[in-house]
Amino acid sequence: MTTMRRAPEKRRPMKEMAYLAAFAVVSVLALVGCGASANSSASPRPGDITIKPVSDASGRAEPDQPIHCAATHAKLTKVAVTRPNGSLVDGTLDTATGTWRPTHPLGLDARYTVTATATGSAGTSVTKRLNIETIDPSGTVTAQSITPATGAQVGDAQPVVVVFTKPVTDEAALQKALSVTDTHHVTGAWHWVTDRRVDYRPRTYWPLGDKITVTGDLDGVNAGKGLWATGDYTHTFTVDSDVHAVVDPGTQSMAVYRGSRLLRKLPISSGGAHYRTWGGYLVVLDKEAKIRMTSCSVGLSCTPGSPDYYDLPVLWDVHLTWTGTYIHDASWDNAAIGRVDNSHGCVHLSASDAKWFYTTVTPGDLVQVINPSKPVALDNGDGDWNLSWARWSTPDATR
Template sequence: MGRIKRSIGMALAAGAVLASATACGGHAAASTADAKSSPKASAKAGTTAGASASPSPTRPSGPPLLLDTITPESGSTVGVAMPISVEFTHAVSSSARAAIERHLKVTTSVPVTGAWHWFSDTRVDWRPEKFWPSGTRVTLNADLDGVTDGNGRYGTRSYQHSFTIGSDFETTVSVPDHTMKVTRNGSVVRTMAIDAGSPDFPSWDGTMAVMDKQREVRMTSCSVGITCDKGNPNFYDLTLPWDVQLTTSGTYVHYSTGDPYPGHSYGSHGCVHLSLSDAEWFYNNVEPGDPVTISGSPRGNVAGDNGYADFNVSWSQWLADSATGRQTTSAS
């Protein structure tokens, strides 16, 4: 089922247009936002102090190194599984990644051990080794002025994002048992009946941080490449309520009119279905960054960059794709 992507990250490029995302598509692949912007010129004025004075240093020549998004949005409160995700508009060379990581400084109100990890040449995420401690205040200082991407582009400014980690609100979904359990700060607050994907359109396994939520989303089989044929039994075109997005490729937790009483069968093309009352409750209580862990599906684990499934990557693999390795944050 399909929709237009709404990122909780801050769009940094003027006129940025976010690519479409998908919903409940069992065979869909992750998509990545692609945005361009017009560079904003900036220069440092030189000074003179007599005939022998030398000009002050100037910014290196070349097009600007620009950021597409920083997630999460500055000033937000997010769940314990939310990474810091920085996306560049153009590719960063492998040779420049260590320098860029050193200019992406993470500080926290309490020391936290974590690391940067490059999912691609345009996306780098920082996450703790384990979930964030609740109540942690986090600041990213991206001091990229004059920093090169290794491909002829140089930063022209700095960015600062600060956010807070909320309560430890965790959700676990058992596909074979058709159940979903929610805990807050370690105590079970609700257990609900669910239906997940079918053998032909299975749900993803693994831990996914909630990306977004909307009261209504239009979902279509055509948008995820299942079928555009209205005569096909897998065709759907529905606007459904209480939608919580888990992946870029379109996994949601939501209510479906086609499966109003879940808890006993396969009922979706990859999403997790709740009853109407349970879906509304979950929507009203869950926040971006809260972890949802699905198990028992035959599809396998979701890729870490399909949304914010960073904790689906093992810590050793996380460090393997870091240019500067493990670090412990200093107090902000």
């Protein structure tokens, strides 16, 4: 048997082996170099910014909600909201959450421009703008009246009374948009008298000379159940009287004080057995030198000749309740004044006493009627002082 012998391997020259080894080292270094480049700590350039307001189904922004902004590979540094005229809207930016919130709600059915700026770690910045429109609601509510009128001079028991055009369900939101400040910094509180009326009164009476400012930033406030508030208001008034009167049907008299000093004690006639004068604390609403009083207008008889029928001009009228309670001249009833209570609920005075009281008292002064059997309702005029401070200042207290 013949044995086959393997051909000897052809060896590479030493020079060629050295070249291949060097190439392998360079290749490895090149790979390592690519890896280092991909994982370098160099900051990426800032990317896009998204701006997203809270919107309703129509895509319009809700005026009392925040605007959310987010930046890619960068830190949000500034958000500005401007009106079409270029004026800046007051607001605050929380950079941690990218949330910009207006100090006061934006206007309804209004246009704004939102400008957001972000900066990368290398200092490169990027800016984005977005034009937005706020909702155009189908239901709005506004302040029908704010009492006292701006510039008024009033008595020290005068509450602030805000009456809205419609009932509201989110009372807290509207109340938050209302503020009262005064030069003497007295303690006071709001209280909802009805679902359309909210009043503000101090814990005790306003100091003489106090100047009160009422501000209502209502525009764009969500009043609940699809109802949005409109209108911004500022009212100022001054306290220049501290006259108080105490009506005592039991003695047919009325004591009138300025501060703690008794001015006069006047004979009166108040409501008869079937028409007792409302009792408790009543605030003078207004006064007129002459008005026409009719029994028909207050739900009594409309038939001439009836015992409860009257239609006559009356002088020196000081108004106390919406149901028609006045302190006034009743010269035709002089025989009863100071002797017997026989009116339909008003407080009768002689002609001279009525004129004196009319010229002495100011809207906002307090009249206390001692009649515990017929307490006046809070909303029948300004019955605010009939609630204790604890009940008045407690949110959601029983009305």
